[in-house]
Amino acid sequence: MTIASKPAYQISGNQFIRGGWQGGRSQRRLTDTDPFTGQTLLEMGLASVADLDEAYEAAKTAQPEWSSLPATNRASLFETLAGLVETRGEEIISWLIRESGSTRLKANVEWQSTLNFIRNCASMPLQVEGRILTSYKPGEQSFVFREPLGVVGVISPWNFPLYLSMRSVVPAIALGNTVVLKPASDTAVSGGLLIAHLFEEAGFPPGTLNVVVGAGSEIGDAFVEHSVPSLISFTGSTEVGRNVGAIATGGKYLKRVALELGGNSPLVVLDDADVSIAAHAAVFGRFLHQGQICMSVNRVIIDRAHYPAFVEQVVERARGLKVGDPNDADTVIGPVINQAQLQGLLRKIENAKSSGCASLLAGKSDGLLLPPHVFGDVGVSHELAREETFGPLLPLLIADGEANALQMANASEYGLSSAVFTRDMARGLRFARGIVAGMTHINDITVDDQPNAPFGGEKNSGLGRFNDRYAMEEFTRSHWVTWQAGGHDYPF
Structure with missing residues (x-):
């Protein structure tokens, strides 16, 4: 990693609108804290609806000029942005650790993934393609152009705040749109204000990116139903996502939506799997970032023949995971994001114990630190298997054969990611294609997001x-244009 040779950004706690920094006009204030130490990182006034209106108008005003900028110029700005993300790597990683409770391992992964993603998107302005169609009308030429949508509204979550903000912001802007970004309040800096500083230093024109930090209860609905944005990109819970979709498609101003919502990713261990490899993957895929990942291994389905050996190896591995200061290089499990999240997890633990699930590994919470918990003999209808846990809890389910395992894997309202372990590639491919999910990985964890592969559920x-050409389709529109050399012989 290149260590920053320039002073760190001075995060003021202002909103970033039209290329400038200004105080939020809401009566509400945000206190941004370190979930491990409880230290206050930032205090700021939140954005009001008036601030949101100003941000959308700034984006709307800036968009025509931005989209008309030569593609090589836009690509060059993203190359500069990538250079800044690389140079300021330690500064970025430090914010991820302190603000989101990321362990140093996870923060490094998020920083590197973001850097790779920006580099992949840097050439996107040069990759936009149209089509020439054969016309049904004599003498007519028929074209299909890919046009930017205009203004894109982005709402990002707290768990991978930098990456999941950039995943929408970067391709949207690269393709000629302008953006208003609303980060999660728990990660206002690493999901929003830090990104604004990076874009500002990279030299993007004012209004290209605008960042508003505000309470969902005050500006959330207005953010989605506003007349300016043509698309709302939302990453977060299914419950909130449903409301976003309903407002965006059922309100006065119809708009597109891109929704990346909850998951309940199964990891399936078939009867010919290597138990040791599968057990190692299950522990890493569940407890990375305390299980606070939408793609996290949310449940493991094990063929009955392997269950005893699998339980033994999983519990042994999970017991050895270090819980503590996320800044320590060897810490695996840091704090969960906030007190409300912790209380929800503690309720699930007590419910699992009282409902007869076998407690195979447990431990007491300390502040926002929650050690790994493993539960065995979990039924397919139990809440640990049915719901997205979003914490360091691992439920183990028993399957009787391949058909039963597939049925259990699909017994969920979710379909984001999944995994299957087998020594037979053909069997693995057949099983993978039977899972109703956007992504399936054979002999690997459920957590994966590569910049050239389609991500979604x-x-x-x-x-x-x-990602890649799939994002190009999401963040642009088809525009059919015809040209006629002379007049038609119309019937009247």
């Missing part, structure tokens, strides 16, 4: 696909 896990 099925069922209640969302709508649309991110």
Whole structure:
């Protein structure tokens, strides 16, 4: 990693609108804290609806000039942005650790993934393609152009705040749109204000990116139903995503939506799997970032023949995971994001114990630190298997054969990611294609997001696909244009 040779950004706690920094006009204030130490990182006035209106108008005003900028110029700005993300790597990683409770391992992964993503998107302005169609009318030429949508509204979550903001912001802007970004309040800096500083330093024109930090209860609905944005890109819970979709498609101003929502990713261990490899993957795929990942291994379905050996190896591995200061290089499990999240997880633990699930590994919480918990003999209808846990809890389910395992894997309202372990490639491919999900990985964890691969889910896990040419389709529109050399012989 290149260590920053320039002073760190001075995060003022202002909103970033039209290329300038200004105080939020809401009566509400945000206190942004470190979930591990409780230290206050930032205090700021939140955005009001008036601030939101100003941000959308700034984006609307800036968009025509931005989209008309030569593609090589836009690509050059993203190359500059990538250079800044690389140079300021340690500064970015430090914010991710302090603000989102990321362990140093996870923060490094998020920083590197963001850097790779920006580099991949830097050439996107040069990759936009249209089509020439054969016309049904004599003498006519028929074209299909890919046009920017205009203004895109982005709402990002707290768990991978930098990456999941950039995943929508970067391709949207690269393709000629302008953006208003609303980050999660828990990660206002690493999901929003830090990004604004990066775009500002990179030299993007004023209004290209605008960042408003505001309470969902005050500006959330207005953000979605506003007349300016043509698309709302939302990453977060299915419950909130449903409301976003309903407002965007059922309000006065119809608009597109890209929704990346909850997951309940199964990891399936078939009867010919290597148990040791599968057990290692299950522990890493569940407990990375305390299980606070939409693609996290949310449940493991094990063929009955492998269950005893699998339980033994999973519990042994999970017991050895270090819980503590996320800044320590060897810490695996840091704090969960906030007190409300912790209380929800503690309720699930007590419910699992009282409902007869076998407690195979447990431990007491300390502040917002929650050690790994493993539960065995979990039924397919139990809440641990049915719901997205979003924490360091791992439920183990028993399957009787391949058909039963597939049935259990699909027994969910979600369909984001999934995994299957087998020594037979043909069997793995057949099983993978039977899972109703946007992504399936054979002999690997459920957590993966590569900049050239389609990312997205099925069922209640969302709508649309991110990354590469798939994002190009989401963030642009088809525009059919015809040209006629002379007049037609119209019938009247």
